[in-house]
Amino acid sequence: MEKYIIRRLLMLIPVLLGISIFAFSILHLTPGDPALMMLGEHAPPQQLENLRRSLGLDEPLPVQYFNWLSRAVQLDFGRSLRSNALVINEIANYLPNTAQLAGSAVFFSVLIGIPIGIISAVRPNSLLDNVAMVGALAGVGMPAFWQAIMFILIFSVTLGWFPSSGKLGGAAYFVLPTMTLATVSTASIARMTRSAMLEVISQDYIRTARSKGLNERRIVYRHALRNALIPVVTIIGLQAGALMTGAVLTETIFAWPGIGRMIVEAIRQKDFPVVQGVIMTFAVSYALINLFVDILYAYLDPKIRVKYK
Amino acid sequence: MEKGQTVTFAKKSILKAMLRNKKAVVGAIILLIITLGAVFAPFLAPHNPIQQDLRNRLQPPSRDNLLGTDQFGRDLFSRILYGGRISLRIGFITVGIALIVGGTLGLIAGFYGGILDHLIMRLMDIMLALPGFLLALAIISALGSSLENVMIAVGISLIPTFCRLMRATVLSVRENDYVEAAIALGASDLRVIIKYVLPNAVNPLIVHSSLTMASSILFAAGLSFLGMGAQPPTPEWGKMIADNRAFIRASHYIVTFPGLAIVLSVLSLNMVGDGLRDALDPRMKNL
Numbered sequence: 222m223e224k225y226i227i228r229r230l231l232m233l234i235p236v237l238l239g240i241s242i243f244a245f246s247i248l249h250l251t252p253g254d255p256a257l258m259m260l261g262e263h264a265p266p267q268q269l270e271n272l273r274r275s276l277g278l279d280e281p282l283p284v285q286y287f288n289w290l291s292r293a294v295q296l297d298f299g300r301s302l303r304s305n306a307l308v309i310n311e312i313a314n315y316l317p318n319t320a321q322l323a324g325s326a327v328f329f330s331v332l333i334g335i336p337i338g339i340i341s342a343v344r345p346n347s348l349l350d351n352v353a354m355v356g357a358l359a360g361v362g363m364p365a366f367w368q369a370i371m372f373i374l375i376f377s378v379t380l381g382w383f384p385s386s387g388k389l390g391g392a393a394y395f396v397l398p399t400m401t402l403a404t405v406s407t408a409s410i411a412r413m414t415r416s417a418m419l420e421v422i423s424q425d426y427i428r429t430a431r432s433k434g435l436n437e438r439r440i441v442y443r444h445a446l447r448n449a450l451i452p453v454v455t456i457i458g459l460q461a462g463a464l465m466t467g468a469v470l471t472e473t474i475f476a477w478p479g480i481g482r483m484i485v486e487a488i489r490q491k492d493f494p495v496v497q498g499v500i501m502t503f504a505v506s507y508a509l510i511n512l513f514v515d516i517l518y519a520y521l522d523p524k525i526r527v528k529y530k
Numbered sequence: 531m532e533k534g535q536t537v538t539f540a541k542k543s544i545l546k547a548m549l550r551n552k553k554a555v556v557g558a559i560i561l562l563i564i565t566l567g568a569v570f571a572p573f574l575a576p577h578n579p580i581q582q583d584l585r586n587r588l589q590p591p592s593r594d595n596l597l598g599t600d601q602f603g604r605d606l607f608s609r610i611l612y613g614g615r616i617s618l619r620i621g622f623i624t625v626g627i628a629l630i631v632g633g634t635l636g637l638i639a640g641f642y643g644g645i646l647d648h649l650i651m652r653l654m655d656i657m658l659a660l661p662g663f664l665l666a667l668a669i670i671s672a673l674g675s676s677l678e679n680v681m682i683a684v685g686i687s688l689i690p691t692f693c694r695l696m697r698a699t700v701l702s703v704r705e706n707d708y709v710e711a712a713i714a715l716g717a718s719d720l721r722v723i724i725k726y727v728l729p730n731a732v733n734p735l736i737v738h739s740s741l742t743m744a745s746s747i748l749f750a751a752g753l754s755f756l757g758m759g760a761q762p763p764t765p766e767w768g769k770m771i772a773d774n775r776a777f778i779r780a781s782h783y784i785v786t787f788p789g790l791a792i793v794l795s796v797l798s799l800n801m802v803g804d805g806l807r808d809a810l811d812p813r814m815k816n817l
Contacts, residue, residue: 239656243668250672358553362796364748366755367771367789374778374785462661469667470752485756488671496671504659 298498308498319479330407338414360408369474386476406460413456417449458514547809554805560798568614577605579612580763588781598783609765621743627685636696654690662687680759699731733810740803
């Protein structure tokens, strides 16, 4: 198992190097002089020259990249061009807020999605199943930004139950962003649980359990669910991508102080060091989450566990 | 003759399977209405979509303005019809980019294998190291905000899945004895690709295209919502939601209806895609 983990960690290195080249070149793919673009057209030449020198823009590209990379592996992404704060400090301030929001979304989507999937699978094609599955299909197709505005309209503007923006402490601020972010993952988890349960229920060992005369509750929860949960674990992991996408939009709408909103602001303000830092943060988190899910999967499924012994 | 019969038979059974699938039929009808509305927008739209009428701002739905008006007094129904043109065009162009580039790369990787395969697939791994929307967002940050750049960015972000699908199809087709036989008989690479590989790749690619088009429309609307895509006064659905957002207290219709338009397009594409998948390739059901 350790061998497997180490091998997977080593495999991350070339991928992250590739992403770092991409993140680095964002600044240089942009048409025009980066320094001019950052400071505006009316910047004095001396200031432009200083910025070029401080960013190392006067050196050849490969040299610039290696300088940037050697600082980046030490978590030094430079300073924000707008606030002049160290990018890594900004990320450290904002990342926990994104993690809290994503964590609460995952928690609630598991809490709601899995029971819906089980109920749908136990009574396939019932009214409840149909309603749940149409709801799940709609949940996947709804743009997070639209849904967020609808929630604000209903629960904030009309009913006045929850605050519509910010994170000033208190659970109330979590409610609407969590609802928005959890929708897609709840829908996917419900669909996945249903199809995994349906597949397990048709297996021979479930028929055996039935013919032994076990009660249905014990069959569903003890025999079927345990086996069906393995693919569900992967879908929770696959939600990481959807959650990051959702975080960018959700945080922007609810003025949530996370790294999703941070990158949108940085792109708008052409604050390239921040954009680069946040992209690397997203890539590393995404890679680690996927790795964690694969390991968990191997741990849960004895068939895979044996393979990597 | 015999071959022709089997082909028509297969097509008929696909159509039958699709018609039996209620969700797919409903999806296809919605999609058809949206497409017709978009194609014939110049004839169907009662007003000019960018014509302002400041005396007629933020009106609720009425006989003259079926879905009401926005903060500049523009007719929402006309704007949504024209918005359909943009969203469908984005869907086709982005999927077209991904299909051509990704499909070709996958074909090369699967067919020639070796170092080419290795290089292409590692490149895809790098592209998949960021979730698609974030990759598109990062590309936009370099290219600058415009509708064209959104299409390029979203198109690029969709390449990896098409590449992997194509490669997997090529690898499975190559396993067949008849392909080995054709190669042994001296068939050229091009002939093997056209005669054996592509026909087998068509079905999975169609299914994947329709499902991907749904996410592409969502991505593009999201980017426009963030202000990184369509610029005013373009009647793009995501941009309309962003611009009208500040006025929801006065009139919620201006946000509700463009959002419903996105939901209906995405939903119908997903329903048709799911239906196609079940009809064309029962093996893919659980993917």
